[in-house]
């Protein structure tokens with residue numbers, strides 16, 4: 751089963767097999783994340799020729815060539831119509847401990863490159879695992895619209911991010927931090943300030959709440975904490 755992860759790609763080596771439309775879009779994505787990108791292909795798109803990527807002219811059916819470049823990479827993407835090279839890619843990637851993305855075989859791919867979106871620091875990724883890119887795109891757009899219209903949620907993120915940083919900087923112990931996240935975010939006064947977009951006041955309220963708790967002026971029941979690690 752595949753699980754979602756956000757992985758730092760800067761400094762990682764990515765090999766893309768196939769320099770057509772799909773290979774070019776993958777190259778852009780990994781390059782913008784700071785990866786070193788190498789494209790192995792018979793032909794290259796004009797766009798790729800202008801990009802900061804290494805172009806290796808060759809046929810992926812040549813196994814020694816394939817192994818040389820798979821040995822270099824952390825992740826290999828197959829973006830050619832011919833699925834017959836997939837077996838060799840999967841085998842060599844296993845040998846050299848590289849991750850495999852098969853853009854030409856959604857069922858078999860180890861890594862999925864999802865449709866992703868971001869609104870003011872909230873990131874999400876959507877995949878139908880190959881059932882339909884059109885639908886995954888529509889879901890992505892729907893999520894974007896929902897988040898953009900939810901000013902309250904975006905304000906809550908700003909206030910909660912501030913509270914977390916404040917407590918970590920001030921070395922508030924983790925059990926108290928966990929308690930505060932749930933207690934403060936569930937407090938009616940805090941919620942009202944967030945709803946009304948009064949972020950600075952919400953931040954001040956959160957710090958005051960924390961101080962009162964630490965000074966024993968406020969009692970918070972352990973049951974407010976919704977998760978226990």
Ligand SMILES: C[C@@]1(CC(=O)O)c2cc3[nH]c(cc4nc(cc5[nH]c(cc(n2)[C@H]1CCC(=O)O)[C@@](C)(CC(=O)O)[C@@H]5CCC(=O)O)C(CC(=O)O)=C4CCC(=O)O)c(CCC(=O)O)c3CC(=O)O
Pocket residue numbers: 772775776779851852853854855856857859861862863864865866876877878879880881882883884885886887
């Ligand atoms: C498994 C996966 C590969 C992976 O993980 O790498 C995969 C596989 C395949 N896609 C196909 C087709 C389409 N792909 C798109 C678009 C995108 N597809 C992407 C990801 C993924 N595509 C992964 C899972 C995503 C999921 O399913 O949820 C995006 C996000 C990222 C990217 O490609 O860089 C990119 C967004 C670009 C953007 O946002 O601009 C569109 C629509 C469109 O462009 O709107 C269509 C046509 C319509 C359709 O098919 O619905 C085909 C069939 C080819 C054939 O029939 O031969 C296969 C192969 C197969 O199914 O085996």
Ligand SMILES: NC(=O)C1=CN([C@@H]2O[C@H](COP(=O)(O)OP(=O)(O)OC[C@H]3O[C@@H](n4cnc5c(N)ncnc54)[C@H](O)[C@@H]3O)[C@@H](O)[C@H]2O)C=CC1
Pocket residue numbers: 767768769770771772773790791792793794795808809810811829830831832853854855883
């Ligand atoms: N978003 C996705 O994940 C999508 C995936 N696909 C899949 O990706 C495949 C590639 O799509 P496009 O980039 O549009 O095709 P394309 O035909 O534009 O590009 C293919 C590239 O691969 C190169 N190539 C072909 N055989 C090769 C070999 N043996 N060794 C080295 N290079 C070789 C060609 O020179 C060309 O540059 C499609 O056949 C389809 O299966 C298609 C659409 C979307």
